[in-house]
Amino acid sequence: xIVSVASGKGGTGKxxxxxxxxxxxxxxxxxxxxxxxxNAHLFLNPEISQTQAVTVSxxxxxxxxxxxCGKCADFCQYHALFVGSDRVLVFPDLCHSCxxxxxxxxxxxISEDQHKIGTLKLGSTDDLExxxxxxxxxxxxxxxxxxxxxxxxGKDKNVILxxxxxxxxxxxxxxxxxxxxxxxxxPTPFGLHDLKIxxxxxxxxxxxxxxxxxxxxxxxxxxxxxxxxxxxxxLLEIPYERKIAELYSRGIPFSxxxxxxxxxxxxxxxxxxxxxxx
Amino acid sequence: xxQLTILSGKGGTGKxxxxxxxAxxxxxxxxxxxxxxxxxLHMLLHPRTVKTQEFRGSKLATINETKCTKCGLCRExxxxxxxxxxxQIDPISCEGCGVCSFVCPAxxxxxxxRVSGQAYISExxxxxxxxxxxxxxxxxxxxxxxxxxxNGKMLAEKEHADLVIIDGSPGIGCxxxxxxxxxxxxLIVTEPTMSGIHDLERVLSLLGHFDxxxxxxxxxxxxxxxxxxxxxxxxGENGIEVVGKIPFNPIVTEAMVxxxxxxxYASESKVTxxxxxxxxxxxxALKCGS
Numbered sequence: 001x002i003v004s005v006a007s008g009k010g011g012t013g014k015x016x017x018x019x020x021x022x023x024x025x026x027x028x029x030x031x032x033x034x035x036x037x038x039n040a041h042l043f044l045n046p047e048i049s050q051t052q053a054v055t056v057s058x059x060x061x062x063x064x065x066x067x068x069c070g071k072c073a074d075f076c077q078y079h080a081l082f083v084g085s086d087r088v089l090v091f092p093d094l095c096h097s098c099x100x101x102x103x104x105x106x107x108x109x110i111s112e113d114q115h116k117i118g119t120l121k122l123g124s125t126d127d128l129e130x131x132x133x134x135x136x137x138x139x140x141x142x143x144x145x146x147x148x149x150x151x152x153x154g155k156d157k158n159v160i161l162x163x164x165x166x167x168x169x170x171x172x173x174x175x176x177x178x179x180x181x182x183x184x185x186x187p188t189p190f191g192l193h194d195l196k197i198x199x200x201x202x203x204x205x206x207x208x209x210x211x212x213x214x215x216x217x218x219x220x221x222x223x224x225x226x227x228x229x230x231x232x233x234x235l236l237e238i239p240y241e242r243k244i245a246e247l248y249s250r251g252i253p254f255s256x257x258x259x260x261x262x263x264x265x266x267x268x269x270x271x272x273x274x275x276x277x278x
Numbered sequence: 279x280x281q282l283t284i285l286s287g288k289g290g291t292g293k294x295x296x297x298x299x300x301a302x303x304x305x306x307x308x309x310x311x312x313x314x315x316x317x318x319l320h321m322l323l324h325p326r327t328v329k330t331q332e333f334r335g336s337k338l339a340t341i342n343e344t345k346c347t348k349c350g351l352c353r354e355x356x357x358x359x360x361x362x363x364x365x366q367i368d369p370i371s372c373e374g375c376g377v378c379s380f381v382c383p384a385x386x387x388x389x390x391x392r393v394s395g396q397a398y399i400s401e402x403x404x405x406x407x408x409x410x411x412x413x414x415x416x417x418x419x420x421x422x423x424x425x426x427x428x429n430g431k432m433l434a435e436k437e438h439a440d441l442v443i444i445d446g447s448p449g450i451g452c453x454x455x456x457x458x459x460x461x462x463x464x465l466i467v468t469e470p471t472m473s474g475i476h477d478l479e480r481v482l483s484l485l486g487h488f489d490x491x492x493x494x495x496x497x498x499x500x501x502x503x504x505x506x507x508x509x510x511x512x513x514g515e516n517g518i519e520v521v522g523k524i525p526f527n528p529i530v531t532e533a534m535v536x537x538x539x540x541x542x543y544a545s546e547s548k549v550t551x552x553x554x555x556x557x558x559x560x561x562x563a564l565k566c567g568s
Contacts, residue, residue, distance in 0.1 A: 008316050009289065010289010010290045010291075011290010011291060036454075037473075037477040039288070039476060077374055077389075078375075096373050098358070104380060135450065137450060137480060137487055138488070140451055140452035140455050141451065164448075164449060165289040165290075168315040168417060169417035170449075171315075172370055172415050189535060190318040193318060193321060194316040194318065200414040201415045205415070246501065249469075249501055249502040251471075251472030
């Protein structure tokens with residue numbers, strides 16, 4: 001089963017939920033898909049067994065064959081090529097690796113070059129396999145790194161995907177093909193507003209979902225009222241407690257110091273399993 | 279005219295709370311909400327929209343079923359797996375590159391522009407505001423951020439404002455890059471947690487990469503004094519100015535629930551005092567009159 005953890009608004013507790021749930025169940029693989037700011041490893045201190053570069057294909061122009069006709073630049077929707085009178089400039093940061101420029105070139109002057117945009121890390125702790133990616137600073141495109149992280153999804157594993165915040169392409173890439181999505185929110189107007197946007201995304205992708213309310217006790221009741229009105233299941237509430245916040249600040253998963261939470265996260269995972277297999 | 283971007287790396291550290299406060303404290307500024315896929319600033323500033331623009335940031339392939347011969351060449355050549363087994367376009371995966379249209383021997387595929395969001399120009403009681411909403415699930419948020427920034431700049435020029443305050447999104451990817459390139463300074467709002475510190479370091483390198491002057495604000499500094507000291511020391515060693523340390527106070531959430539900027543909702547609180555001091559330090563470092 002593949003369960004993604006997303007939120008819309010940042011800082012609601014996605015990584016906390018993903019890590020604590022992963023530590024509470026067995027046979028688990030945690031994939032941190034927030035490749036812009038990966039944090040799961042900070043709570044797990046995994047032993048890294050493998051590090052590899054994530055690259056994307058970008059055009060390489062053979063100036064000896066090129067006659068500067070400009071067809072490649074005309075074709076490119078992303079303005080990743082500029083053809084001057086005597087040379088071609090390639091902007092790898094803008095390239096989406098569609099391969100179109102090589103297809104349209106009448107002189108077959110374009111081949112593929114590899115451009116590094118991130119690093120993939122594979123590691124483990126006692127009973128948990130962790131995969132995460134790190135986008136190179138200054139590189140704009142997170143999606144290919146997320147794709148690479150997800151390529152390592154193991155068969156017959158309990159897979160948890162920790163999503164980046166927001167509701168645009170990196171989030172879509174993360175939650176795509178998951179069997180269920182946990183939406184972590186907080187009972188504040190910002191939490192509710194961004195939750196609603198994320199629900200639209202999941203409904204259009206036909207991914208079943210449920211809500212986890214973090215920092216319960218702060219804010220107001222509108223998130224609860226909204227979920228009740230729409231028939232959205234509230235799967236778990238994590239109260240605002242100084243101890244939880246303090247453990248978080250030190251990079252300690254709170255279920256390790258507050259063992260009663262282990263059972264709650266196991267129950268959460270079990271509930272999701274039942275909903276998926278229904 | 280100066281431009282200041284509020285950013286954080288990690289989400290939920292308080293960017294929007296700080297932006298709304300700065301908008302309230304500024305006498306002559308325009309605000310631009312560049313968190314286009316989860317914008318929240320409008321809930322505190324209550325803008326009245328005066329102009330709406332459609333945002334067409336990308337294209338989408340469409341197959342003419344009557345022309346299509348089902349040869350499958352498009353599916354074979356698509357690098358985004360955006361054409362399904364029964365030769366339909368998956369709009370979520372399609373990046374509008376045009377390869378399918380180029381290779382189609384039956385000339386059955388066209389690229390059409392798609393509306394990926396709306397951009398707004400609005401008035402608030404604190405001044406003009408540029409903002410937007412990306413259609414949920416759409417890509418190209420970087421281009422929409424660029425449009426919002428252009429609108430913000432245009433408003434500032436028109437109004438003779440001396441500052442554009444830009445609310446950024448979390449992360450370090452395309453929308454964040456679009457919100458920091460060419461600005462005068464970036465104010466990074468962080469928190470004294472392991473995640474906050476990790477993400478702060480990555481955002482600082484991002485600002486370094488684009489040659490943008492960094493300022494740091496440690497929000498909720500008293501939730502972990504040891505980590506706060508680590509951040510202060512780290513900034514000190516690297517010549518980075520810590521312009522503010524804001525204490526934790528539930529009144530900040532209370533202000534949000536009441537949909538008001540904290541400096542207005544609780545004008546006498548210590549949080550307001552600290553944010554006001556940070557504002558004064560920031561504008562004086564930026565040398566703008568706002």
